[in-house]
Amino acid sequence: MISIEDITLAYRNIKPVVHHTPLLTSRWMNEQCGSQVFFKAENFQRIGAFKIRGAYNKILSLSPEEKRRGIVAHSSGNHAQGVALAARLLYVKAVVVMPKNSPHIKVEATQSYGAEVVFCEDSSDDRERVAAALQKEFGYAMVPPFDDDKIIAGQGTVMVEVAEELDSLDYLFVPVGGGGLISGCAVAARHYFPGIRIIGVETEPANDGQQSFRKKEIVRIAPPATIADGMRTQSVGRRNFEIIMKYVDDMVTVTDAQVIDMMRLLMQRMKIIVEPTGAVAPAAAFRHGINGSGKNICAIISGGNVEPSLLKQWL
Amino acid sequence: MISIEDITLAYRNIKPVVHHTPLLTSRWMNEQCGSQVFFKAENFQRIGAFKIRGAYNKILSLSPEEKRRGIVAHSSGNHAQGVALAARLLYVKAVVVMPKNSPHIKVEATQSYGAEVVFCEDSSDDRERVAAALQKEFGYAMVPPFDDDKIIAGQGTVMVEVAEELDSLDYLFVPVGGGGLISGCAVAARHYFPGIRIIGVETEPANDGQQSFRKKEIVRIAPPATIADGMRTQSVGRRNFEIIMKYVDDMVTVTDAQVIDMMRLLMQRMKIIVEPTGAVAPAAAFRHGINGSGKNICAIISGGNVEPSLLKQWL
Numbered sequence: 001m002i003s004i005e006d007i008t009l010a011y012r013n014i015k016p017v018v019h020h021t022p023l024l025t026s027r028w029m030n031e032q033c034g035s036q037v038f039f040k041a042e043n044f045q046r047i048g049a050f051k052i053r054g055a056y057n058k059i060l061s062l063s064p065e066e067k068r069r070g071i072v073a074h075s076s077g078n079h080a081q082g083v084a085l086a087a088r089l090l091y092v093k094a095v096v097v098m099p100k101n102s103p104h105i106k107v108e109a110t111q112s113y114g115a116e117v118v119f120c121e122d123s124s125d126d127r128e129r130v131a132a133a134l135q136k137e138f139g140y141a142m143v144p145p146f147d148d149d150k151i152i153a154g155q156g157t158v159m160v161e162v163a164e165e166l167d168s169l170d171y172l173f174v175p176v177g178g179g180g181l182i183s184g185c186a187v188a189a190r191h192y193f194p195g196i197r198i199i200g201v202e203t204e205p206a207n208d209g210q211q212s213f214r215k216k217e218i219v220r221i222a223p224p225a226t227i228a229d230g231m232r233t234q235s236v237g238r239r240n241f242e243i244i245m246k247y248v249d250d251m252v253t254v255t256d257a258q259v260i261d262m263m264r265l266l267m268q269r270m271k272i273i274v275e276p277t278g279a280v281a282p283a284a285a286f287r288h289g290i291n292g293s294g295k296n297i298c299a300i301i302s303g304g305n306v307e308p309s310l311l312k313q314w315l
Numbered sequence: 316m317i318s319i320e321d322i323t324l325a326y327r328n329i330k331p332v333v334h335h336t337p338l339l340t341s342r343w344m345n346e347q348c349g350s351q352v353f354f355k356a357e358n359f360q361r362i363g364a365f366k367i368r369g370a371y372n373k374i375l376s377l378s379p380e381e382k383r384r385g386i387v388a389h390s391s392g393n394h395a396q397g398v399a400l401a402a403r404l405l406y407v408k409a410v411v412v413m414p415k416n417s418p419h420i421k422v423e424a425t426q427s428y429g430a431e432v433v434f435c436e437d438s439s440d441d442r443e444r445v446a447a448a449l450q451k452e453f454g455y456a457m458v459p460p461f462d463d464d465k466i467i468a469g470q471g472t473v474m475v476e477v478a479e480e481l482d483s484l485d486y487l488f489v490p491v492g493g494g495g496l497i498s499g500c501a502v503a504a505r506h507y508f509p510g511i512r513i514i515g516v517e518t519e520p521a522n523d524g525q526q527s528f529r530k531k532e533i534v535r536i537a538p539p540a541t542i543a544d545g546m547r548t549q550s551v552g553r554r555n556f557e558i559i560m561k562y563v564d565d566m567v568t569v570t571d572a573q574v575i576d577m578m579r580l581l582m583q584r585m586k587i588i589v590e591p592t593g594a595v596a597p598a599a600a601f602r603h604g605i606n607g608s609g610k611n612i613c614a615i616i617s618g619g620n621v622e623p624s625l626l627k628q629w630l
Contacts, residue, residue, distance in 0.1 A: 022337070027361070043586045046342070264623065271358045271588040271619035304586035308579065308630050315627040 001242055002149050004191040007156040007184060010057040014154060017089055018053055020161050021045050023298075026270050029286070037285055037297045038169075039266075040162055043274050043304025047109075050158055050302055051082030054180060057154030058143050059086045067092050072140035074120075074131040076102045077229060078303050079145045084115035095140060097131045103307055124223070124234065146180030147237025156184025162298055163192035170295035171288065173281040175302050176200040176209040176251065178233045179240025185300065186247035200244065200251040201284040203259060206231035210251040212241060227256040230277030230302060254283040260314050262286060266301075275306040316557055317464050319506040322471040322499060325372045329469060332404055333368055335476050336360050338613075341585050344601070352600055352612045353484075354581075355477055358589050358619025362424075365473055365617055366397030369495060372469030373458050374401045382407045387455035389435075389442040391417045392544055393618050394460040399430035410455060412446045418622055439538070439549065461495030462552025471499025477613055478507035485610035486603065488596035490617050491515040491524040491566065493548040494555025500615065501562035515559065515566040516599040518574060521546035525566040527556060542571040545592030545617060569598040575629050577601060581616075590621040 024039040042050040059071060070093030073083040080096045087094035096110050100119040111117055120130040135142050144151060158181070162169070172189050174182040182200050189196050202209050206224040212235070220235040236244065244251075259276050262283040266274045274282075278301040285299035339354040357365040374386060385408030388398040395411045402409035411425050415434040426432055435445040450457050459466060473496070477484070487504050489497040497515045504511050517524050521539040527550070535550040551559065559566075574591050577598040581589050589597075593616040600614035 048586065267588050267626075268623065271363065273582050273586040273588065308583065311582075312627050312630040315623050315630070 002153050002187060004187060006153040007160060007188050010153040011157040011160045013060055014053055014056045014157060017056060019045050023165050024270060028269050033286060035293055035295045035297050037299065039282060040158060040298060040300045042158065043272060043278055043301050047081040047085050048303055048305040049078035050155060050181060051078040052085055053157050054151035054154030055082035055143060056086035058148060058150040059090050059092055061150045062141050066141040069139045071143050072131050072134045073143040074127040075145055078305060080106065080110045083143050084110045084113035088114045095134055097127055099127065105307060146178030147239050151180050152184045152239060155181045156188045158300060159185045159188035168296055169193045169196050169298055171297045172196055172198045173201055173285045173299040175277055175280040176202050177230045179236035179244060181302060183240040183243035186243055190247050197249045198247060200248050201281050202253050203228045203231055203280060204253045204255050207253050208234060209236050210253060212236060213244060213251040227259055228277040228280055252284055254280060258283045263314060273304045273306060274301050275303050278302045278304055317468050317502060319502060321468040322475060322503050325468040326472040326475045328375055329368055329371045329472060332371060334360055338480050339585060343584050348601060350608055350610045350612050352614060354597060355473060355613060355615045357473065358587060358593055358616050362393065362396040362400050363618055363620040364393035365470060365496060366393040367400055368472050369466035369469030370397035370458060371401035373463060373465040374405050374407055376465045377456050381456040384454045386458050387446050387449045388458040389446040390460055393620060395421065395425045398458050399425045399428035403429045410449055412442055414442065420622060461493030462554050464554065466495050467499045467554060470496045471503045473615060474500045474503035483611055484508045484511050484613055486612040487511055487513045488516055488600045488614040490592055490595040491517050492545045494551035494559060496617060497563065498555040498558035501558055505562050512564045513562060515563050516596050517568050518543045518546055518595060519568045519570050522568050523549060524551050525568060527551060528559060528566040542574055543592040543595055567599055569595060573598045578629060588619045588621060589616050590618050593617045593619055
């Protein structure tokens with residue numbers, strides 16, 4: 001299991017290339033919540049999401065020989081872009097396996113960073129099979145989306161930045177897909193704010209993490225139909241689950257409708273674009289803070305990459 | 316004509332209540348432009364636009380007797396909200412005359428700050444007539460939208476914040492409606508960056524400022540049909556025109572289509588919501604910077620208050 005030292009080392013490594021994203025606040029939101037709510041705006045991160053942090057930390061840590069051979073990853077979302085940009089910044093060849101029905105805009109973004117895109121069938125199984133075959137054939141190093149110590153340490157750097165700005169924090173809300181972000185952030189948050197309550201958030205259809213947390217073992221669900229595409233993973237990773245069980249205080253859910261409401265609120269009140277997965281933690285914080293507890297709350301906005309056509313539909 | 320001292324005094328007065336808004340940058344935008352482009356994000360200002368600056372400075376400057384009697388203003392847009400919030404913060408009664416077909420959301424926002432809304436017919440003439448009648452009947456002080464020294468000095472504080480963050484600046488792009496923002500900013504910009512080129516920007520249908528600039532006298536046009544609702548004023552103010560003629564280097568236009576393209580770019584690339592008028596200066600900076608001049612450019616995003624239904628239509 002990683003420690004705070006792994007995260008602070010990762011932070012030193014990635015600091016020159018990532019943005020220190022702002023902690024946004026809104027008077028209106030604070031009044032509604034009766035608490036001070038800080039939104040960690042990773043939608044303003046490079047590639048539009050936190051994924052560059054872990055990807056860069058991972059690829060940087062490869063041996064010179066591995067770097068020479070190149071890397072492979074599979075993703076239909078922000079991890080693809082994170083890997084592609086990190087590889088380009090480190091002069092490493094990247095091959096990204098993407099489902100053939102991936103949004104055109106995401107394929108294009110991944111290619112625009114210089115990665116080679118290889119298409120596969122839509123199932124998780126096929127993605128992994130194609131990536132593993134490429135790994136075997138060409139000797140590429142695999143850059144996994146979440147179940148990896150370097151990835152986890154990289155994502156945890158989000159909380160190092162939060163700790164640089166805030167002296168105290170009572171609650172932390174983090175979205176949970178495969179668990180990369182929450183596991184890194186939980187290790188860091190418990191270090192910087194020992195008494196904090198750390199709360200993982202999923203959408204109701206994608207509540208595998210909550211089920212796993214309650215059952216104390218990893219639960220795998222059928223591919224969930226949820227608006228939050230970052231939560232369509234079927235289970236959290238092994239390393240991620242271990243950290244969640246040790247450091248996370250609770251796992252809660254919000255509905256897809258609450259996610260859309262929060263996206264609208266963030267657009268209208270705070271003038272920011274947030275993708276559905278990015279609105280999940282703010283939605284939970286909003287429901288929580290509304291009790292008027294007078295606490296300091298941080299909710300992580302994980303990203304802002306949303307298709308204009310889908311955004312239009314939700315408005 | 317106001318001086319830099321009026322603006323620095325205004326800044327001391329309003330600093331406790333306004334946000335110091337961020338100067339946003341985008342690697343993608345810089346690469347496209349071949350220049351360093353700084354977006355002054357007044358869409359993150361309180362009430363979602365710069366208008367609170369001038370309104371607060373004006374109302375603060377009223378005599379105790381005037382404050383006791385209350386103030387009146389007329390506006391269908393951001394000035395209404397700026398006046399309403401400024402008056403509430405200063406415990407002054409506010410009456411705002413709004414056209415009866417004003418967007419419901421803007422009327423509600425104005426009322427939510429505690430202002431009394433009085434409806435009038437849709438013409439500029441009727442607005443002014445109703446406001447003048449209220450002024451006469453109740454002794455209210457008028458808070459004009461742009462042609463006023465205190466308002467101009469307040470809007471100029473935008474550039475004081477820019478100068479706090481940047482050491483050098485080659486170009487400044489500012490949207491021009493009635494001329495309140497550009498006149499204040501021009502005085503400040505010429506002081507802090509003596510060699511700067513100051514460029515006012517309008518949409519093509521609303522080019523009364525450009526016509527006035529070229530003709531060297533104020534030109535009044537018919538109410539322009541433009542997407543940029545902050546530019547539907549028919550002429551710039553007298554005080555504003557004087558400053559424009561003294562300090563502004565050029566007045567240029569962009570098309571409504573270019574404004575919509577820039578709104579989309581700012582949403583997709585920078586994850587921010589900008590109203591049409593707010594995208595006018597960035598659109599001009601984008602066209603300008605594309606020459607690859609390697610300069611430091613600032614474009615002011617004047618606000619971010621856009622109707623969700625209209626946003627949907629433009630996406």
